[in-house]
Each structure stands twice: as C-alpha cells, then as structure tokens.
Amino acid sequence: MKLATRLIHAGVEPDPATGAIMTPIYQTSTFVQESPGKHKGYEYARTQNPTRHALQNALAAAENGKYGLCFSSGSAATDAVITLLNPGDEVIAASDMYGGTYRLFTKIFQKYGIKFHFVSMQEASDVEKYINPQTRLIWTETPTNPMMRITDIAAVAAIAKKHQVLLCVDNTFASPYLQNPLDLGADLVVHSATKYLGGHSDTVLGAIIMNDPGLHEKLAFIQNSRGAVPGPQDCFLILRGLKTLHVRMERHCANGLVIARWLRADPRVDKVFWCGFEDHPNYEIARKQMRGFGGMMSFTLKEDSLDSAFKVLSSTKLFSLAESLGGVESLIGHPASMTHASIPREERLRNGLADSLIRLSVGIEDADDLVADLKQALG
Numbered sequence: 001m002k003l004a005t006r007l008i009h010a011g012v013e014p015d016p017a018t019g020a021i022m023t024p025i026y027q028t029s030t031f032v033q034e035s036p037g038k039h040k041g042y043e044y045a046r047t048q049n050p051t052r053h054a055l056q057n058a059l060a061a062a063e064n065g066k067y068g069l070c071f072s073s074g075s076a077a078t079d080a081v082i083t084l085l086n087p088g089d090e091v092i093a094a095s096d097m098y099g100g101t102y103r104l105f106t107k108i109f110q111k112y113g114i115k116f117h118f119v120s121m122q123e124a125s126d127v128e129k130y131i132n133p134q135t136r137l138i139w140t141e142t143p144t145n146p147m148m149r150i151t152d153i154a155a156v157a158a159i160a161k162k163h164q165v166l167l168c169v170d171n172t173f174a175s176p177y178l179q180n181p182l183d184l185g186a187d188l189v190v191h192s193a194t195k196y197l198g199g200h201s202d203t204v205l206g207a208i209i210m211n212d213p214g215l216h217e218k219l220a221f222i223q224n225s226r227g228a229v230p231g232p233q234d235c236f237l238i239l240r241g242l243k244t245l246h247v248r249m250e251r252h253c254a255n256g257l258v259i260a261r262w263l264r265a266d267p268r269v270d271k272v273f274w275c276g277f278e279d280h281p282n283y284e285i286a287r288k289q290m291r292g293f294g295g296m297m298s299f300t301l302k303e304d305s306l307d308s309a310f311k312v313l314s315s316t317k318l319f320s321l322a323e324s325l326g327g328v329e330s331l332i333g334h335p336a337s338m339t340h341a342s343i344p345r346e347e348r349l350r351n352g353l354a355d356s357l358i359r360l361s362v363g364i365e366d367a368d369d370l371v372a373d374l375k376q377a378l379g
C-alpha cells in the first residue's frame with residue numbers, strides 16, 4: 001500500500017463492539033478480567049489502551065516500521081531512547097538540534113554518567129572520529145532545527161552498523177511524508193507528533209518507531225515502567241491528524257517553495273536557510289533522501305540585531321509568534337530567545353544561529369496572503 005492509503009487505513013479497524021469506523025476514545029484506567037489473568041489483551045491503561053494501540057500501529061505503518069510506541073510528548077519519547085543506556089555509555093549527537101533535546105541530554109542525563117559529544121553531522125565521516133568502545137548511540141535530526149542542515153542518514157547508518165552502534169533519527173521536521181529513516185538504515189525514529197503528525201496545534205504527543213523486536217521489547221518495558229504515556233483523547237487526535245498528513249504536507253511544500261523564493265529576493269533579508277535551494281550545501285543529500293523540502297525555513301536580516309528581528313516578529317498578522325511548528329496555521333519564531341534560549345550565546349553563534357535569525361513554520365493558508373504578511377512585516 002502507498003503512504004496516502006496507509007495513513008488513512010493502517011492500524012485502524014472498525015470498533016469490534018459497535019462497528020464505529022473511527023477508533024473510539026477508550027477513556028478508562030482499567031479493564032475487567034474474566035478470571036485472574038484471563039482478559040482480552042488489556043489490563044491497565046498505562047500498559048495498554050486500545051486507542052493508543054491503534055495509533056501505535058498507524059504510526060509504525062506510516063514510517064514503514066514494524067512497531068510503534070507512543071509517549072506523552074516528543075521529549076518523553078527521546079527520554080525513553082536514552083533510558084536504554086547505562087552510566088559510562090556515550091552518545092554522538094547532532095550539534096544543532098532541537099533545544100529541548102539538548103537540554104534533556106546535558107541537564108538530565110549527563111548527571112547519570114552518560115556522555116554526549118555534540119558534532120556537526122553535515123559530513124558523515126566526522127561522526128566516525130568520535131566513536132570509541134563506549135559509544136552506544138548516534139542521535140541525529142534532519143533537517144536540523146533551525147539551521148535546516150541535512151545529515152546523510154544512509155551514510156551515518158552505515159557507520160553505525162560497522163561499529164554496532166544504534167542510530168536514532170528525530171524525523172519531526174520531515175515527517176514520514178518526506179522521509180523514512182528506517183528505510184535508510186536507522187534503528188529508531190523519534191517523532192514529536194505534536195507537530196506535523198497531529199498538524200492542528202491541539203495535542204502534545206511523542207512516538208518511537210522501530211523494526212527490531214528486541215528494541216521494541218526494551219522500549220515497551222521503559223514506556224510502561226516510566227509511565228510517560230499519552231491519554232486516549234490525545235491518541236485519538238493524532239490518529240485523526242495522521243489521516244490528512246499527505247494532503248497537508250503537499251501544501252506545506254508548495255507554500256514553502258513560494259515563501260523561500262520570495263524571502264531570498266527581498267533586499268532586507270540576508271540569508272535564507274531552506275534545504276530546497278540548489279545551492280544549499282547539502283542539497284544533493286536532501287534530494288536523495290527526501291521526497292520534498294517542506295515548509296520549515298529560517299532567515300537572517302541584513303540588519304542583524306535582536307531589535308530588527310523583534311520588529312518583524314511583532315509585526316506579522318497571519319504568522320503568529322509562537323513556539324512549535326507543523327500546524328495548518330503559519331508560525332513565526334525567534335530561536336535565540338525562544339526554542340534555543342537555553343544554549344549559551346557563543347555556542348549559538350558558532351552554530352550560525354545569529355541574533356536576527358527568524359524561523360518560519362509555513363502553514364497551509366493561501367501563499368499570496370502569507371507573502372503579503374511578510375512583506376508588510378519586513379516594512
């Protein structure tokens with residue numbers, strides 16, 4: 001089955017009790033047993049829930065994976081992956097990833113004796129230099145947030161295999177519509193379903209998708225033991241969002257192209273970071289591993305200052321100033337003071353994250369209206 005069909009049908013069966021075509025919201029904490037241990041596969045809702053079960057299977061199908069596991073947020077999914085590790089283990093992580101992931105690694109897990117190396121993953125060969133006998137995991141995000149750099153997933157997967165190290169890819173920005181890391185050799189895919197998968201800015205939820213039954217068993221154990229599970233209402237909303245992912249993404253990509261080109265031609269804009277430009281340093285890899293380039297982009301202003309960025313950020317009317325991304329409505333954000341505020345300024349600048357850098361999550365409104373809004377805001 002092709003993706004568009006899988007997104008609508010995979011994992012979802014008519015409700016066995018009533019025939020309801022939409023998976024019901026099983027708002028229950030426990031399930032009645034006939035006799036001790038004799039039940040229909042559901043005992044307690046932290047461990048199993050039918051609504052969550054349907055979503056886990058749907059997400060697995062969306063990523064061409066065998067197993068899906070859902071968590072209360074993307075960060076909880078990330079937390080579960082790192083919980084696989086032991087003190088003394090080492091992780092090689094992309095240097096310009098989501099600020100919350102950086103915070104989780106450095107502020108929570110480092111103190112449990114797990115060591116993180118932050119490395120630019122634009123050149124896969126750079127990753128290999130940091131591998132030693134303690135390395136257990138390579139963590140990457142591609143395209144990266146907010147610089148839109150690209151990691152060659154297949155090349156890094158080959159290095160991971162050679163050294164028997166796990167590769168986990170945060171696929172939140174691309175979504176399964178644009179890229180499937182498991183097909184390229186990754187062991188684990190993490191999603192903040194809060195973003196494109198849900199698509200309507202109304203739910204916080206995370207997921208891990210994988211093929212290996214051993215990893216699934218370990219992560220299901222962590223999911224149940226740590227208990228960071230999503231509620232059935234949230235699972236239902238992501239299931240509903242998933243059904244239109246392909247049509248939404250088509251428009252995100254089309255609008256992304258229009259806005260990226262328009263920004264690039266505007267005299268007040270300095271650089272535009274979008275992986276669909278042919279002169280993007282990783283364009284060839286992006287074209288090889290992605291089916292489109294999406295609606296996420298960043299740009300800097302010729303007048304590079306916090307003030308000039310703040311002027312634009314407070315002047316847009318359609319682009320709402322807010323954290324998050326991937327919803328139907330367009331958002332504008334300022335990484336230096338918002339998503340990446342926990343990263344020290346020097347480190348931020350070293351990664352190209354200038355003071356005036358503005359990030360856009362281009363929504364699916366009419367492209368002409370979006371251009372007009374940016375035009376008046378850059379004023």
Ligand SMILES: *Cc1c(COP(=O)(O)O)cnc(C)c1O
Nearest residue numbers: 073074075098170172192194205
């Ligand atoms: C938002 C985000 C996360 C964290 O997900 P939450 O659902 O907010 O916990 C992780 N990675 C990326 C790339 C994100 O954009």
